[in-house]
Amino acid sequence: MSAQLQTAGRQGGGTLIEVENLQTHFTTPRGVVRAVDGVTFSLERGKALGVVGESGSGKTVLSRTIMGLVPRRGTHLGGAVRFEGQDILGRAPKDMRGVWGKEMAMIFQDPMTSLNPLMKIGRQIEEPLRNHLGMGRDDARATAKRLLTDVRIPEAERRLDQYPHELSGGMRQRVMIAIAMACGPTMLFADEPTTALDVTVQAQILDLINEQRRDRNMSVILVTHDLGVVAGHTDEIAVMYGGKLVEKAPTRRLFAAMKMPYTEALLQSIPKLDEPSHTRLATIPGRPPDLVNPPAGCRFAPRCPYAREKCLNEEPPLEQTSDDASHSFACWYPVGSPEYLDKRAEIDAQKVSVA
Amino acid sequence: MAGTGKAHLRDTDDIILRVEDLVMEFPVGRTGLKVNAVSGISFDVRRGETLGLVGESGCGKSTTGKAIMQLPRPTSGSVLFEGVELTTLQGQEMREARTRMQMIFQDPISSLNPRRKVRDIVREPLVIWKRGTTADQLGKVDALLEEVGIDPARAAESQPHQFSGGQCQRISIARSLVLDPTLIICDEPVSALDVSVQAQVLNLLEDLKTKHGLTLIFVAHDLAVVKNISDRVAVMYLGKMCEVAPSDVLFQAPAHHYTAVLKDSIPVPDPEIAVAQVAIEGEPPSPVLPPAGCRFHPRCPAADERCSSEEPQLREIGDGHFVACHHPLVGGEAPVTVRSATDA
Numbered sequence: 001m002s003a004q005l006q007t008a009g010r011q012g013g014g015t016l017i018e019v020e021n022l023q024t025h026f027t028t029p030r031g032v033v034r035a036v037d038g039v040t041f042s043l044e045r046g047k048a049l050g051v052v053g054e055s056g057s058g059k060t061v062l063s064r065t066i067m068g069l070v071p072r073r074g075t076h077l078g079g080a081v082r083f084e085g086q087d088i089l090g091r092a093p094k095d096m097r098g099v100w101g102k103e104m105a106m107i108f109q110d111p112m113t114s115l116n117p118l119m120k121i122g123r124q125i126e127e128p129l130r131n132h133l134g135m136g137r138d139d140a141r142a143t144a145k146r147l148l149t150d151v152r153i154p155e156a157e158r159r160l161d162q163y164p165h166e167l168s169g170g171m172r173q174r175v176m177i178a179i180a181m182a183c184g185p186t187m188l189f190a191d192e193p194t195t196a197l198d199v200t201v202q203a204q205i206l207d208l209i210n211e212q213r214r215d216r217n218m219s220v221i222l223v224t225h226d227l228g229v230v231a232g233h234t235d236e237i238a239v240m241y242g243g244k245l246v247e248k249a250p251t252r253r254l255f256a257a258m259k260m261p262y263t264e265a266l267l268q269s270i271p272k273l274d275e276p277s278h279t280r281l282a283t284i285p286g287r288p289p290d291l292v293n294p295p296a297g298c299r300f301a302p303r304c305p306y307a308r309e310k311c312l313n314e315e316p317p318l319e320q321t322s323d324d325a326s327h328s329f330a331c332w333y334p335v336g337s338p339e340y341l342d343k344r345a346e347i348d349a350q351k352v353s354v355a
Numbered sequence: 356m357a358g359t360g361k362a363h364l365r366d367t368d369d370i371i372l373r374v375e376d377l378v379m380e381f382p383v384g385r386t387g388l389k390v391n392a393v394s395g396i397s398f399d400v401r402r403g404e405t406l407g408l409v410g411e412s413g414c415g416k417s418t419t420g421k422a423i424m425q426l427p428r429p430t431s432g433s434v435l436f437e438g439v440e441l442t443t444l445q446g447q448e449m450r451e452a453r454t455r456m457q458m459i460f461q462d463p464i465s466s467l468n469p470r471r472k473v474r475d476i477v478r479e480p481l482v483i484w485k486r487g488t489t490a491d492q493l494g495k496v497d498a499l500l501e502e503v504g505i506d507p508a509r510a511a512e513s514q515p516h517q518f519s520g521g522q523c524q525r526i527s528i529a530r531s532l533v534l535d536p537t538l539i540i541c542d543e544p545v546s547a548l549d550v551s552v553q554a555q556v557l558n559l560l561e562d563l564k565t566k567h568g569l570t571l572i573f574v575a576h577d578l579a580v581v582k583n584i585s586d587r588v589a590v591m592y593l594g595k596m597c598e599v600a601p602s603d604v605l606f607q608a609p610a611h612h613y614t615a616v617l618k619d620s621i622p623v624p625d626p627e628i629a630v631a632q633v634a635i636e637g638e639p640p641s642p643v644l645p646p647a648g649c650r651f652h653p654r655c656p657a658a659d660e661r662c663s664s665e666e667p668q669l670r671e672i673g674d675g676h677f678v679a680c681h682h683p684l685v686g687g688e689a690p691v692t693v694r695s696a697t698d699a
Binding site for chain 1: 626
């Protein structure tokens with residue numbers, strides 16, 4: 001019964017979530033931190049969006065703001081978050097309770113600390129089932145067992161009566177996914193879900209999230225710093241820098257024709273298996289901007305090798321590319337532009353003269 | 356390996372570290388059981404070489420790194436460093452030997468004393484060993500800080516929490532170099548860092564290695580990182596060694612099924628390359644009761660009866676390429692050996 005209950009009315013496409021000019025500013029002793037500063041995007045049902053950026057780019061705060069998990073005291077929220085047409089930004093926790101779990105769920109980076117260490121696995125999965133869906137004890141237990149089987153935990157029956165410390169990290173992340181899936185959410189936030197896991201287990205968990213997304217026509221926002229993780233598991237990618245969206249495109253398009261020098265630099269800094277060992281890695285000099293006093297103009301300009309006068313003074317708007325409406329970026333001199341190519345020739349010439 | 360054997364050990368003069376039959380076991384409470392963290396591995400490192408140690412959590416790679424430092428002392432086996440057997444050294448001799456080898460840890464922030472000034476943290480080894488006058492010491496510390504890209508003036512008045520994770524890792528690196536060691540053991544030094552910072556730290560390690568004539572042992576789970584920095588890579592699984600090869604060879608033509616699995620699990624930053632189907636199910640079994648025979652056989656796609664009873668030995672299948680597998684992906688079948696019960 002629950003299988004139908006959880007997917008009924010969840011077919012088809014259409015926009016699930018619309019974020020408009022979202023701002024999350026925290027008041028701190030140092031000043032106002034503009035963690036998210038004017039982000040706009042929308043996400044369709046059943047699609048996966050990857051949010052990529054360095055530490056401090058605002059990617060985690062973005063997903064927590066959408067879900068209503070940022071503390072309300074000392075926080076300024078601006079803009080709008082429309083979920084299934086309703087504005088949910090800044091709602092009180094008691095009004096969000098019907099949304100959390102049933103509509104939106106989240107899995108976190110650290111599966112070790114996200115589970116209650118004093119509570120058996122079974123009870124932690126049954127809790128949302130009983131509270132949100134009003135299931136009886138037996139129904140909840142049967143559903144919990146099925147959920148564990150769904151996330152491929154062997155010997156589900158026995159696991160229900162175990163405590164989190166008896167499970168490995170990968171198993172605990174599977175339990176977190178089972179809890180997130182319990183009430184059949186339409187939207188899953190996965191915040192660095194595999195960063196704490198081994199690479200073999202990471203591949204298993206990412207596949208599991210993908211499979212659940214397809215089976216349930218659920219939308220996924222995958223927050224990560226690893227472009228390798230998003231490449232194979234998302235439909236679209238949004239790149240964040242300094243609290244702003246700097247580039248957004250369908251995944252294949254982004255990798256084939258990235259426009260923002262920051263995206264390019266991020267990709268180039270990853271060591272690749274097909275390069276010989278001791279290949280010199282490209283780095284991004286400097287550090288991400290201070291979000292209390294962000295630089296004027298383009299926030300990436302102080303670290304960008306292609307920056308010119310204009311970049312330091314005027315902020316580039318997020319605009320669509322001329323040939324593809326789904327691809328937008330914020331840069332005055334994008335990758336491939338004549339100014340970019342000029343600078344690049346200059347940089348290459350310098351490299352040669354140094355060598 | 357996932358067997359044993361020493362066929363891969365080299366016999367030249369410039370071997371700086373030679374580890375033979377290293378065993379590290381830890382008791383499990385009073386149950387009489389033990390965790391077989393490392394079960395008889397051997398390897399050597401040449402002067403100026405970078406050896407990568409890779410494997411999943413629990414394969415014993417970090418334990419191996421620490422066992423070289425004698426932290427704690429291995430259960431059995433031999434660790435020969437610059438011609439000196441470390442496992443029998445005591446007291447002052449041991450402490451002196453440790454100045455020649457240093458470690459860098461995964462979490463840069465918690466490996467620095469939060470209450471001290473950064474410049475003092477880096478200087479402390481010199482103070483302990485009473486090397487040079489105060490002016491000499493500070494001069495050396497400042498030069499090293501400069502070299503790793505930390506402003507000495509700021510380091511003199513700041514504590515670790517005032518620096519970012521990447522900067523703290525640079526500070527740890529400066530501290531590890533201050534006693535002029537020959538060997539640096541890096542235990543997952545870039546796992547906690549952003550990709551952009553990771554690239555900076557990896558480049559820095561390469562530069563320092565050349566400049567200071569260092570030998571590195573680089574423990575990590577990220578194969579792409581290990582490939583980038585290493586000359587030679589050793590793959591470990593559940594306390595045993597699976598494969599040893601020059602890093603370019605290992606990733607071009609992995610011979611052990613486990614190496615191939617690890618390689619296929621890496622997410623490739625290119626959506627045009629179809630996502631490989633999950634190459635392996637499950638997780639490594641418990642090191643308390645490891646499987647008999649080849650320790651990888653319960654998860655191995657090519658395992659047969661022989662794999663579950665007979666432990667494969669490391670054997671050479673190419674130039675400097677060694678594998679411990681009965682049915683390797685390259686290099687043909689292993690010769691059948693007659694194995695007696697006492698043959699340990």
